[in-house]
Structure formats: C-alpha cells, structure tokens
Amino acid sequence: MxxxxxxxxxxxxxxxxxxxxxxxxxxxxxxxxxxxxxxxxxxxxxxxxxxxxxxxxxxxxxxxxxxxxxxxxxxxxxxxxxxxxxxxxxxxxxxxxxxxxxxxxxxxxxxxxxxxxxxxxxxxxxxxxxxxxxxxxxxxxxxxxxxxxxxxxxxxxxxxxxxxxxxxxxxxxGADEAGDIGEDHTPESHLIPLVLQVPAGKREKVFIFGDDYDTEDGTCVRDxxxxxxxxxxxxxxxxxxxxxxxxxxxxxGSGHGYSVKQIIDAARRVTGHPIPAEIKPRRAGDPATLVASSTKAEKVLGWKRKYDSIDKIVATAWKFHQLHPKGF
Ligand code: UDP
CATH class of the missing domain: 3.40.50.720 (NAD(P)-binding Rossmann-like Domain)
Structure with a gap:
C-alpha cells in the first residue's frame, strides 16, 4: 500500500x-x-x-x-x-x-x-x-x-x-534502541529530555513545576x-x-503513572548523575494526574507494549542523547 x-x-x-x-x-x-x-x-x-x-x-x-x-x-x-x-x-x-x-x-x-x-x-x-x-x-x-x-x-x-x-x-x-533517532526539540519543553540535559552538561538543574498537587509525592503524575x-x-x-x-x-498509555520526582529518580539511576532539582510554581493548565486505560487498544488492535520499565525507557532516551550531544 x-x-x-x-x-x-x-x-x-x-x-x-x-x-x-x-x-x-x-x-x-x-x-x-x-x-x-x-x-x-x-x-x-x-x-x-x-x-x-x-x-x-x-x-x-x-x-x-x-x-x-x-x-x-x-x-x-x-x-x-x-x-x-x-x-x-x-x-x-x-x-x-x-x-x-x-x-x-x-x-x-x-x-x-x-x-x-x-x-x-x-x-x-x-x-x-x-x-x-x-x-x-x-x-x-x-x-x-x-x-x-x-x-x-x-x-x-x-x-x-x-x-x-x-x-x-x-x-x-524514549528513543529507538539503536540510539540514532530520538527526541530533539528546540526549545525543549518535555520532562525526560529536559532532565537528561543535566547529566549531559547542558543545564545545571531541573525545575519541578509544583509539589503541592494531590498526588502521593505532590508532583504531577503522567503516563x-x-x-x-x-x-x-x-x-x-x-x-x-x-x-x-x-x-x-x-x-x-501504559495504565501506570509516574510522578515528576519518580522520573527524575529514574534518570538518576540510569545516568548515575545526582541531577539537582528545584521546586518552582505550578505550570498553568497542568492536571494533577493523567493516566490512560489502554484496554481498548489492547483488545481491539491487539496492542502490546514492549517497554513497561521506566528505567528502560529513560535508558533509550539517554543513549540517544549521549550519541547526539548536539541533536541531529
Ligand atoms: N515538568 C516539570 N519540569 C519540566 C518539564 C515538565 O516539572 O522542566 C512537569 C510538567 O509540569 C508535567 C510533567 O512534567 O507535570 C510532564 O510534562 P511534559 O511537558 O513532559 O508533558 P505533558 O504532560 O505536559 O504533555
């Protein structure tokens, strides 16, 4: 076709x-x-x-x-x-x-x-x-x-x-396992690539937009x-x-949510870098929690995810950033 x-x-x-x-x-x-x-x-x-x-x-x-x-x-x-x-x-x-x-x-x-x-x-x-x-x-x-x-x-x-x-x-x-394609936005606004900019030496710390949400650790939960x-x-x-x-x-989605703090912790484990973080005010328009049920996609399309570990996902993104320190 x-x-x-x-x-x-x-x-x-x-x-x-x-x-x-x-x-x-x-x-x-x-x-x-x-x-x-x-x-x-x-x-x-x-x-x-x-x-x-x-x-x-x-x-x-x-x-x-x-x-x-x-x-x-x-x-x-x-x-x-x-x-x-x-x-x-x-x-x-x-x-x-x-x-x-x-x-x-x-x-x-x-x-x-x-x-x-x-x-x-x-x-x-x-x-x-x-x-x-x-x-x-x-x-x-x-x-x-x-x-x-x-x-x-x-x-x-x-x-x-x-x-x-x-x-x-x-x-x-995340990124393809080969590490040759990945997320490269200018300016970057998404959490995982921003967090990885710290171990990559492009920023000193990451900002957490709000820690007073109604979630377990107070930071927003995403899928x-x-x-x-x-x-x-x-x-x-x-x-x-x-x-x-x-x-x-x-x-x-994956049916499972991770908080901003949990994502930063995953990036610390994957990169071995302490990744300093600072709490900032909430970002406008952010819901506390967004987690999808993908049951329909699983049942109707037969969709199965290969990646269920957040550390593995972050590791694929990190590989891309290490191989492409300046983006594409
Ligand atoms: N976020 C953050 N610091 C950042 C970038 C994002 O705390 O430097 C938070 C953001 O407020 C949201 C979550 O991380 O709660 C995911 O944001 P992202 O922009 O990656 O995706 P969105 O959920 O907005 O599509």
Whole structure:
C-alpha cells in the first residue's frame, strides 16, 4: 500500500517511519515542512517530499504524484503553553492545515486516515485511568484543536466514507534502541529530555513545576509510553482499518503513572548523575494526574507494549542523547 506520513521527519513520525520501513510491506512517502523535523531521522530509501499541510498546491502535487491510499497525520504544533499565547497559529496549523490535507485526500480518493491525537482532549479528567470513550473537555487551545479534528473526521466519515483512527498519545518518550533517532526539540519543553540535559552538561538543574498537587509525592503524575510502542500501535491501526473498514479511537498509555520526582529518580539511576532539582510554581493548565486505560487498544488492535520499565525507557532516551550531544 502507498502510505503518506505527514510529519514523518518528526520525533514520533520518524520512529513510525522506521518501524514501517522495517516491515517492508508498504511504499512510504514522508511529507514534512522541516519546521521541527530532521531529514537525518528518516531512512534514505524512503521518499521524502518537503511541504506544508497548509499549502494546498504543494499537497496537490504530492498527491497527484504518489496517490497514497492511507495517510498518517503527525504534523501538528504541540506546545501547550505556546498554544495559549498564540491560539490562532495553532488553529491555522492544526485545524485549517488538517482540513486542507483532508480536502486533498478526498480529491484523490485516499481511503484511510490515522490521526495523532492527544491526552490533552481530556482536560482535567473525572476519573483515572481515562478510558477512550470518556468525556472530552480540553483546557487549552492545543487540546481544542485536536478535538476539533476528531469531530471533523466523524463528519468526513459520514459524508464521504473516510475511515479513520484517532490515537490519543499520553506522554511519548524514549528513543529507538539503536540510539540514532530520538527526541530533539528546540526549545525543549518535555520532562525526560529536559532532565537528561543535566547529566549531559547542558543545564545545571531541573525545575519541578509544583509539589503541592494531590498526588502521593505532590508532583504531577503522567503516563509515559515508549515511542516505539506508539509506532507499533500506528501500524496495528492501519491493519485494523484494512480489516474492518471502521473508524475508531484509542488511548495509548501504559495504565501506570509516574510522578515528576519518580522520573527524575529514574534518570538518576540510569545516568548515575545526582541531577539537582528545584521546586518552582505550578505550570498553568497542568492536571494533577493523567493516566490512560489502554484496554481498548489492547483488545481491539491487539496492542502490546514492549517497554513497561521506566528505567528502560529513560535508558533509550539517554543513549540517544549521549550519541547526539548536539541533536541531529
Ligand atoms: N515538568 C516539570 N519540569 C519540566 C518539564 C515538565 O516539572 O522542566 C512537569 C510538567 O509540569 C508535567 C510533567 O512534567 O507535570 C510532564 O510534562 P511534559 O511537558 O513532559 O508533558 P505533558 O504532560 O505536559 O504533555
């Protein structure tokens, strides 16, 4: 099958491209505007098209040339804090850009769409762990843009039979075991790569945003899921669409939460560095606990995670950072 991966040069996208490429079953086309992605993160044998999902003419050229049957969409803006400062650019890229991509898919008759969605859909959740069909009520523009796309997809299915899967990522982390691809954002805002910047000599200490939450040690609890495990869920989602021709949505987490302090402790064990930490005020919009139930993904997609140990996950991220002290 011809598969287009929008955002395939990014962190999660490049791990998906690697796993799909290893399978050797599909023809892969990566579309990326390289705003945050890296061509070095994708195998040379994979076709690369530079382009932005907001650029209808460019999308038309790429679709006319490759006519993909399935599209993975991982090319969104992802900074929660930035989305609160500049909501319109988030709506422009994440909603308007996705509409453009869907219009071109409709024009060229692409059948399947697999969408990178987010735990941010659930805002301050009513219960933990969060089930895939729990109420969605985002508390920031980033989550709102992802929810808007989930709703748009529903109507595209009703109107012209587009079949889609929404995958709500919880905290993607870690890196491919080989250590040659991994998380490289500038500026970095995610906890694990920030913590690892201390043993890497790039910062003196890590800041803990709030220790007065209603959790066991007072710091926020999140569900950390290895990026290669996320990639395998994407591959199973495409198989699912092919087998059932039914749209669906899944939460992707581990069912287990770790606090910020527990993550720093894991990084201390893995790196052998004391990693000094300082308590700072809470970060705006952070729920105390976000943990997913992935039971639906396990039952329906047959998803199984390879990585359940947080030390192992942090070790894969650390390997990437050691091998790439300056990023890609
Ligand atoms: N966090 C922190 N210090 C940092 C970065 C993040 O204490 O330097 C906390 C953040 O407040 C949240 C958790 O770590 O509770 C995970 O944050 P991240 O930005 O990695 O992911 P999010 O859960 O926001 O998607």
């Amino acid at each position: 011809k598969i287009l991966i929008a955002g395939g040069a990014g962190y999660i996208g490049s791990h998906l491209v690697r796993e799909l490429h290893k399978l050797g079953k599909h023809e892969i086309i990566v579309l990326d505007n390289l705003s945050t992605g890296h061509t070095a993160a994708i195998p040379q044998a994979v076709t690369f098209e530079q382009g932005d999902i907001r650029d209808k003419q460019r999308l038309d050229e790429v679709f006319a040339k490759h006519k993909p049957v399935a599209v993975y969409h991982l090319s969104a803006s992802i900074e929660v804090a930035q989305s609160c400062v500049d909501p319109l650019s988030y709506y422009e890229n994440n909603v308007s850009g996705t509409v453009t991509l869907l219009q071109i898919m409709q024009k060229y008759g692409s059948k399947y769409f697999i969408f990178s969605s987010t735990a941010a859909l659930f805002g301050m959740p009513d219960r933990i762990p969060i089930e895939a069909d729990d109420t969605t009520k985002p508390v920031n523009p980033y989550g709102e843009t992802k929810l808007a796309v989930e709703k748009i997809l529903h109507w595209c299915d009703q109107a012209f039979g587009l079949k889609y899967v929404c995958l709500r990522y919880f905290n993607a982390c 950390y899921v290895h990026v290669t495990d996320l990639a395998s869920a994407h591959i199973q989602a495409l198989d699912y669409l092919g087998e059932t021709n039914e749209s669906n949505r899944f939460n992707l």
